[in-house]
Amino acid sequence: MSRDTLKRDFRDKVAIVGVGTTDFGAMYRDLDPQRSNYQLGLTAFKAAIEDCGLTRDDIDGIFTSRVPDTVRMSEILGIRHPRFSSTLPGGGRYSGLGVQYAAMAVYSGMADTVALIYGNNGRSVGAKYGGDGEGGGPESNSADFDVPYGMTSPGAQYGLMYRRHQALYGTPAEALGHLAINNRNNAMKNPISVMKNPLSMEDYLNTRFIAEPLRLLDYCLINDGAVCIIVTSAERARDLKQPPIYISATQSTSDFTAQYLSDNFYYDSLSSMAPDLFGAAGIDRKDIDFAQIYDNFTPTVLFSLEGLGFCGKGESGSWVTPERISLTGELPLNTSGGHTSESYMQGWAMHVEAVRQLRGECGDRQVANAEFGLYSCTSPVSAAHILRR
Amino acid sequence: MTNDAPYKRPLPDLERKLTQPYWEATKRHELVIQQCDACQHLWFPPSFCCPNCLGEAISWKPVSGRAKIWSWIDMWQMYFRGFADERPYLVAYVELEEGPRLMANLVDIDEERTGLTCDMPLEIVFDDVTPEVTLPRFRPIR
Numbered sequence: 001m002s003r004d005t006l007k008r009d010f011r012d013k014v015a016i017v018g019v020g021t022t023d024f025g026a027m028y029r030d031l032d033p034q035r036s037n038y039q040l041g042l043t044a045f046k047a048a049i050e051d052c053g054l055t056r057d058d059i060d061g062i063f064t065s066r067v068p069d070t071v072r073m074s075e076i077l078g079i080r081h082p083r084f085s086s087t088l089p090g091g092g093r094y095s096g097l098g099v100q101y102a103a104m105a106v107y108s109g110m111a112d113t114v115a116l117i118y119g120n121n122g123r124s125v126g127a128k129y130g131g132d133g134e135g136g137g138p139e140s141n142s143a144d145f146d147v148p149y150g151m152t153s154p155g156a157q158y159g160l161m162y163r164r165h166q167a168l169y170g171t172p173a174e175a176l177g178h179l180a181i182n183n184r185n186n187a188m189k190n191p192i193s194v195m196k197n198p199l200s201m202e203d204y205l206n207t208r209f210i211a212e213p214l215r216l217l218d219y220c221l222i223n224d225g226a227v228c229i230i231v232t233s234a235e236r237a238r239d240l241k242q243p244p245i246y247i248s249a250t251q252s253t254s255d256f257t258a259q260y261l262s263d264n265f266y267y268d269s270l271s272s273m274a275p276d277l278f279g280a281a282g283i284d285r286k287d288i289d290f291a292q293i294y295d296n297f298t299p300t301v302l303f304s305l306e307g308l309g310f311c312g313k314g315e316s317g318s319w320v321t322p323e324r325i326s327l328t329g330e331l332p333l334n335t336s337g338g339h340t341s342e343s344y345m346q347g348w349a350m351h352v353e354a355v356r357q358l359r360g361e362c363g364d365r366q367v368a369n370a371e372f373g374l375y376s377c378t379s380p381v382s383a384a385h386i387l388r389r
Numbered sequence: 390m391t392n393d394a395p396y397k398r399p400l401p402d403l404e405r406k407l408t409q410p411y412w413e414a415t416k417r418h419e420l421v422i423q424q425c426d427a428c429q430h431l432w433f434p435p436s437f438c439c440p441n442c443l444g445e446a447i448s449w450k451p452v453s454g455r456a457k458i459w460s461w462i463d464m465w466q467m468y469f470r471g472f473a474d475e476r477p478y479l480v481a482y483v484e485l486e487e488g489p490r491l492m493a494n495l496v497d498i499d500e501e502r503t504g505l506t507c508d509m510p511l512e513i514v515f516d517d518v519t520p521e522v523t524l525p526r527f528r529p530i531r
Contacts, residue, residue, distance in 0.1 A: 131468035141434040144401040150472045151480045151492045160482050164460035167507035212463035258434050
């Protein structure tokens, strides 16, 4: 069978049937240095199986990320003999990839129902991204060739890309402000978000720089929390408590170089993936009702929109107007508040938000009549799904 | 570094065999990067084979030290204590005339960053930061 045939056959055969999260806002103000990623994972797992009406004994596949060891998590949950299991690395790219692995396991019959469990106690234990210890070890080119210059952190790599994007295309500073403000506006309508105070463009432009041209408000939060997602076949999904949210298409792509940054803003990798993704779902970009776009740093959204073809190369800076990206706009973006205002659950909570939007559970921030939603994460490994109700 | 204060910033690992020729060269105030003996491809950072043809016969080729800015940031955040007194500091991703790119600090640029632009031509300067380590940095060709 050709790749196209396979991907058409996969369409809507696997569904997300249960989701669970912690209350990110409540936990942000309640730090606990003893907070365990396993205990966080347990909380989200119970919420997710309750959500779909399954029991622990229905779970025969398990993946964890940032919960350090799937064996320990399974032992805690009393899942003795899962048919398919693995520990994923803790990076944000593994949320989209984890859902892909679960979907492949279900589609191939290797597991019937897979739980994906993510727990992050980063704020309580003082997690840092960059600085001493980053990228160390005897094989580290970064430690030898970047760190002696004070170069560190994924955000600084995004700062370099964004500066270059501005130089090539005249991208205005306000473009990132629109994204940060849109996130905040949405987070203010999200009961479990971390950041709920209003944000103006003036506030944004007055925020301190971290790696100029990027400001503090261009950076993701660091907060504690957990997410669990339950994936099963469309057939089994029909009898469960919630309406199934189908995975219409999913695809990943890569751009592997010596640096985290991509000299084409990931355009080459994303634009090669996009036809596969939309083709496999049998829809066009205009059919997408909202997009949850991984925003570890706000420029990631711009690069993703260009690479996925929502706007032309270099045009994202003027494309992301408040009207277009708001909840009532042409392409509502990051409807939960994204990583800069809802939570930084490294893409996992964005999946949950997509599911809740497609179920119509989002109250004040509900996108009207949402039928198709996009999740995408752009990084050296990018992944994207089209989900539908 | 002309003052006598001990150097407190992170330093490269000089014991790493793969990268030793690079640091031996910078100490001589020479910039060298790896070149494939078979296909003449040049690359950075150092590796075990040519990423173009997978050839493992590799030489270290002296390069001109002329370059241009791909992009730069002003780092305000204090990630390393050794940089506390010089924030914001300039880090650039620099494209060598010969093609490969590397990170480095920019020097001889004023606090207003006057004239700093992407693709600005640069030349290398060698900074003997300790008796053992020399770091390449870059300055504008004016």
